[in-house]
Amino acid sequence: MTAGKVYFLSKVELFAHLSPQDLAELARDFEWAKFDKYSDIVPQGEKNFKFYVLAEGKAEVLINNQQDPLKVNSFGPGDIFGEISLFTGNPPPVTIRCTENCKVLVMNRDNFARMLTRWPKLYEKFLEKLSHHLMQANMSMWETRYKELLRAGLLANQLQYKFYGLWGSRKTTREVESKLAEFSRNGGNLLVLGERGTGRQMFAWYLHKQQFGESAPFIVIDGVHFDRYWGEILYHKAKEGNQCPKITIDSLLDIVKGGTLFIRDINMISARNQVQLARAIRRTETACRIIGSINVGSDQIPTDLATPLTKCFDLRYEITPLRERKRDIPVIAQGILNKLAQQNNRKTPVLDPQANKLLLSHDFRQGNVTELIQVIERAFLLADDEIIGLEHLFFGQTPKKLDESIDLLTWAWVKKLIINKKFPVQIQKVSFLFFSFITFCLIWGPKTKLTGILSSIIWGLWWPALAIFSPLFGRIWCCICPFSGLFELVQKYVHFNRTIPNFLKKYDYALVTFLFLLIVWVETVANIRSSPVYTGLLFICIMALAGIIGIIFVRHTWCRHLCPLGGFVGMASIGAMLEVRADPNICLSKCSTYECYRGKDNSPGCPVLRYAPFIDNNLDCKLCLRCIHNCPNGSAKLNLRFPGKEVWHLTRINQGYVIFIGTALAILVPMLYFQQLQKFLPFSTWQVAFTLSYWLTALISAVAIRLIARPFRNKTASRRIKLVFALVPMVLAGHIIYQLSYLPGITAVNLGVILEPPGSYGHMFTVPALTLLRFISAAIGITLTGFTITMVLVRTSKET
Numbered sequence: 001m002t003a004g005k006v007y008f009l010s011k012v013e014l015f016a017h018l019s020p021q022d023l024a025e026l027a028r029d030f031e032w033a034k035f036d037k038y039s040d041i042v043p044q045g046e047k048n049f050k051f052y053v054l055a056e057g058k059a060e061v062l063i064n065n066q067q068d069p070l071k072v073n074s075f076g077p078g079d080i081f082g083e084i085s086l087f088t089g090n091p092p093p094v095t096i097r098c099t100e101n102c103k104v105l106v107m108n109r110d111n112f113a114r115m116l117t118r119w120p121k122l123y124e125k126f127l128e129k130l131s132h133h134l135m136q137a138n139m140s141m142w143e144t145r146y147k148e149l150l151r152a153g154l155l156a157n158q159l160q161y162k163f164y165g166l167w168g169s170r171k172t173t174r175e176v177e178s179k180l181a182e183f184s185r186n187g188g189n190l191l192v193l194g195e196r197g198t199g200r201q202m203f204a205w206y207l208h209k210q211q212f213g214e215s216a217p218f219i220v221i222d223g224v225h226f227d228r229y230w231g232e233i234l235y236h237k238a239k240e241g242n243q244c245p246k247i248t249i250d251s252l253l254d255i256v257k258g259g260t261l262f263i264r265d266i267n268m269i270s271a272r273n274q275v276q277l278a279r280a281i282r283r284t285e286t287a288c289r290i291i292g293s294i295n296v297g298s299d300q301i302p303t304d305l306a307t308p309l310t311k312c313f314d315l316r317y318e319i320t321p322l323r324e325r326k327r328d329i330p331v332i333a334q335g336i337l338n339k340l341a342q343q344n345n346r347k348t349p350v351l352d353p354q355a356n357k358l359l360l361s362h363d364f365r366q367g368n369v370t371e372l373i374q375v376i377e378r379a380f381l382l383a384d385d386e387i388i389g390l391e392h393l394f395f396g397q398t399p400k401k402l403d404e405s406i407d408l409l410t411w412a413w414v415k416k417l418i419i420n421k422k423f424p425v426q427i428q429k430v431s432f433l434f435f436s437f438i439t440f441c442l443i444w445g446p447k448t449k450l451t452g453i454l455s456s457i458i459w460g461l462w463w464p465a466l467a468i469f470s471p472l473f474g475r476i477w478c479c480i481c482p483f484s485g486l487f488e489l490v491q492k493y494v495h496f497n498r499t500i501p502n503f504l505k506k507y508d509y510a511l512v513t514f515l516f517l518l519i520v521w522v523e524t525v526a527n528i529r530s531s532p533v534y535t536g537l538l539f540i541c542i543m544a545l546a547g548i549i550g551i552i553f554v555r556h557t558w559c560r561h562l563c564p565l566g567g568f569v570g571m572a573s574i575g576a577m578l579e580v581r582a583d584p585n586i587c588l589s590k591c592s593t594y595e596c597y598r599g600k601d602n603s604p605g606c607p608v609l610r611y612a613p614f615i616d617n618n619l620d621c622k623l624c625l626r627c628i629h630n631c632p633n634g635s636a637k638l639n640l641r642f643p644g645k646e647v648w649h650l651t652r653i654n655q656g657y658v659i660f661i662g663t664a665l666a667i668l669v670p671m672l673y674f675q676q677l678q679k680f681l682p683f684s685t686w687q688v689a690f691t692l693s694y695w696l697t698a699l700i701s702a703v704a705i706r707l708i709a710r711p712f713r714n715k716t717a718s719r720r721i722k723l724v725f726a727l728v729p730m731v732l733a734g735h736i737i738y739q740l741s742y743l744p745g746i747t748a749v750n751l752g753v754i755l756e757p758p759g760s761y762g763h764m765f766t767v768p769a770l771t772l773l774r775f776i777s778a779a780i781g782i783t784l785t786g787f788t789i790t791m792v793l794v795r796t797s798k799e800t
Contacts, residue, residue: 002027005105008055012078014125022119029111035102042082042096049085049092051112054078057102062095069095083126086112164373165206166335167199168328176203179317184211188314189281189290191266191305195297197370198319201264204291208260211289217259223268223292256288266292271306278308297321297365322368329359332369336376337388349380351388354502358393361715371395382597382611390505391609396715398584399616399651405579405641409628418638421603421629424479425488432485435539442536451532456744459529464739466565467732470572472643474579477569478559478622484607486543487550487558498553500561508561509656513663516564517698520667524694525687529742556607560620567660572732573618574725575644575788580621580628582612586635596627596636603629612636617646617653647725647788648795655711658724661731662705663698668734670694675741719796726788733781737774746770 005027009015015023030053035041041052044064054075061073061081072094075081085092086109107115116122167176183190184207192200201220208218263269269277281290292313294303304310322329333351341348351359364371379392408414417423438454445451466477478484504511519538528534549558559566582596596612599605606612608620612627612635627636670693678686709720717725740746749769 005030005032008105009053012053012080014080014122014129017121018119025118026115029115030105030107033104033106035098035104037098037101040095040097041102041104042092042094044093044095045091047091049089049109050082051080051086051107052082052096053080053105053107055103055105057098057100059096059098059102062097063093064095074099080129083112083129087126164336164339165202166332168325169331172325172328180207180210183207183315183317186315187211187289189292189312190315190317191313192291192293192317192319193296193303194293194319195321195365195368196295197364197367198321199369200293200319201262203317203319204260204262204293207291208262208289212259217256218262219256219259220262220264223263223265226263226269227273258288260289260291263290263292265295266309267294267303267305274306274309278306278312281312321364322372323363323365326360329364329372330356332372333359333376336373337380340377340380347386349383349386349388352502354390354506355379355388355393358390362395364395366395366397378594378611381592381594384598385499387499389499389502391500394611394614396614396652398588398613399581405639408638408640414638418625418628424625425485427480428482428485428488431480432482432489435482439536439539439543442532443540447532455529455532455535456742458535460739460742460744464736464743466569467572467736467739470569471576471729471732472578474573474576474618475566475569475621475623476578478566479624481559481622483543483546483550483558483563484556484622484624486547487556487607490547490550494551496552500553500557504557504561507656509567509654509660511562512564512567513660513702515562516567516660517663517667517695519564520671521691521694524671525691555604555609556622559622560608566622567657568664570619571657571660571664571728573621574650574728575646576618577640577643578623579618579639579641579646580612580623580625581615581637581639582627582631582635583637584613586633587613590633591631591635593632595630595632599626600630605630614652616651619654619657644784644788644791647728648722648792650717650722650725652715653717653721653725655709655717655721658705658709658711658721659702661724661727662701662709665727665731665734666697666701667694668731668738670697671738672734675738719792722792722796723789726792727785729784729788730781733777736777736781740770740773740777743770746773 002024006020006023009018009023009027009030010020015026018026032055035057041059042050044062054077056077059075060071061075062069062071075096081096082092167173180203190204190207192203194200205218208216212218266274290312292305294305296303296318330351333356337351338348340346359372359375367374375393375395376388378394379388382392383389409418438458441454442451469476519542522538523529526534528538546558546563549562550556587596593600594611595605597605597609604626606626607624608622610620612631615621625638628638670690674686674690674693677689681689705724709724710718711721746769750766751769751772752764752766
């Protein structure tokens with residue numbers, strides 16, 4: 001190993017003067033390190049300083065800015081780096097990133113200091129190298145500024161493709177075109193005001209295009225970075241004989257001669273430089289037009305310009321925000337779809353009425369027209385057919401990371417299990433076969449103890465287990481549900497793949513609530529628990545209905561919009577410790593294929609039509625892990641988190657589920673009350689009394705909770721919505737209490753304590769296990785609900 005280091009170091013110019021013995025001694029202070037392609041050898045700002053010698057592969061030197069990283073140099077075998085930080089003690093100002101798989105010799109700080117002490121001549125070598133780099137960097141810096149200007153002009157000339165040239169309705173289009181004609185006739189400098197994303201730069205580009213033509217220079221400078229990159233050019237003139245060429249204000253305006261200089265966010269230039277810029281504009285006679293833009297959407301940023309600079313702009317125009325001209329939204333959206341279809345040789349999709357209604361209800365404060373463009377472009381790529389529906393529209397803020405969580409994929413054995421695409425598909429197949437076998441035994445099997453045991457396990461163990469484990473591990477049952485295996489099997493052979501009806505998407509919470517109430521009522525009044533045959537028939541009915549829905553509609557429509565069990569498990573999963581989440585920064589900046597949603601190769605996309613970076617709650621997430629399987633950028637993660645916190649951070653949630661929660665809590669009253677009365681009333685009388693009280697309670701609670709919680713009044717979850725979701729632990733505790741009485745053998749178990757004081761007989765205190773378990777369940781449910789309500793109130797009061 002040392003011999004390999006010595007051989008390589010002998011080829012490095014820096015160490016060429018060292019003897020073989022010196023090289024052997026030096027090699028012992030280096031360690032080999034390997035880096036994969038696109039990984040960072042030295043991240044910008046890293047504080048762990050080291051000295052590197054590149055042995056194999058290639059790397060590039062990047063300066064990370066707010067936009068794309070800027071490449072300023074490249075390294076190959078034999079190059080060294082890292083010494084500047086070791087000399088200065090400052091973190092590296094650049095990132096060294098592999099463009100190929102690299103093998104590097106690495107020396108730590110102590111060994112670097114020892115090397116310089118041992119071989120002082122290396123000081124001279126380093127000084128020569130640093131001097132050369134300094135001159136090269138100085139020349140490169142000015143060259144880079146010229147390139148930035150050219151790149152800005154090139155990007156600006158692509159605005160017609162980025163913004164599609166759409167202004168809105170006929171009225172808006174006529175108004176804009178009239179202004180463009182007016183300003184093109186008047187050649188004065190123009191100030192364009194508007195919120196972020198309203199199209200200020202697009203307006204400037206079309207004005208430039210109308211006045212000068214597309215081939216004329218259109219240069220964009222960002223006011224945010226003006227002071228840093230361009231401010232000094234206002235204070236000097238070009239000098240002859242300089243080794244480093246300097247850009248002056250004269251040369252800058254000469255580049256734009258016969259065209260337009262667009263200064264984006266001109267108000268972000270410092271007041272001192274605004275005054276100097278005004279003087280330069282007045283002093284310089286140039287045949288170019290200057291257009292400045294001001295973002296008026298932020299209260300924290302001053303929008304006024306220095307008086308001298310204000311006088312340089314003869315014309316002003318303010319673009320109205322998109323939320324104040326909502327009639328333009330459907331026109332712009334459909335226009336974008338038309339142009340995308342032409343570019344992709346595809347039939348033009350159409351926005352359905354509910355999608356249009358959702359777009360009109362959104363305020364687009366984040367990005368106005370730019371935000372609308374992003375939403376429609378994403379919907380176009382997500383949609384497989386000619387209809388853009390609610391399931392294709394994702395907008396608003398992406399979810400923020402709530403707290404520190406543990407990424408389970410960093411555990412090797414978990415990652416090996418999850419990345420294997422056979423998981424959980426194989427478990428679903430086994431689950432489907434086992435479920436089918438149980439159903440067959442319950443209906444057609446011999447009436448033996450086995451069928452009774454199976455029925456007892458289903459009602460006495462499996463049903464309570466869902467209420468216990470879902471709050472801990474999320475919709476883990478949905479991950480292995482036999483119906484998922486049924487859908488995958490049936491849809492391979494018969495699948496109409498119809499679009500989900502709008503009424504189903506709009507009122508799914510009501511249908512799920514009704515089906516859940518219906519199943520609980522049927523199970524209770526028909527005493528299905530005591531009949532294996534009825535239990536099997538109930539399963540067949542649910543399976544048949546789920547199968548029909550799976551054949552007719554796209555993907556797993558049943559699971560998201562109709563499954564009553566999924567509704568109960570989804571409600572219980574809010575705030576669970578297990579979650580699947582994606583990093584929105586990676587998804588929205590790197591991903592253009594949407595494979596988590598659409599799928600790839602033989603791996604289908606999300607079965608419930610969710611787009612990973614916009615998932616911020618567990619209500620609909622089935623934990624099928626397909627987003628993890630399909631994500632090409634490693635964005636999707638399986639996290640272990642602090643339980644419950646999601647409730648008081650709810651933002652985007654199907655608010656209609658407050659009705660499910662309210663009715664699921666209210667029906668516990670007749671269920672628990674009539675459970676005791678069943679022993680004293682004739683069965684037929686009990687059935688009628690229970691039915692009336694059950695459905696009346698459900699109806700009253702549904703109406704009451706809708707009036708109290710007011711769902712769908714706001715797009716984001718209000719305090720009232722969060723408070724209803726805070727009741728989930730109490731709902732689950734109530735259903736566990738009800739189900740415990742059906743736990744096999746529980747009524748025969750008593751727990752006792754014997755107290756035997758000295759000198760007297762012992763006394764035994766006993767309590768039925770059922771009573772104790774009910775008390776524990778109630779205590780946990782009430783405590784967690786109280787804690788969650790407190791956190792909701794504290795959190796929302798801080799927000800207000």
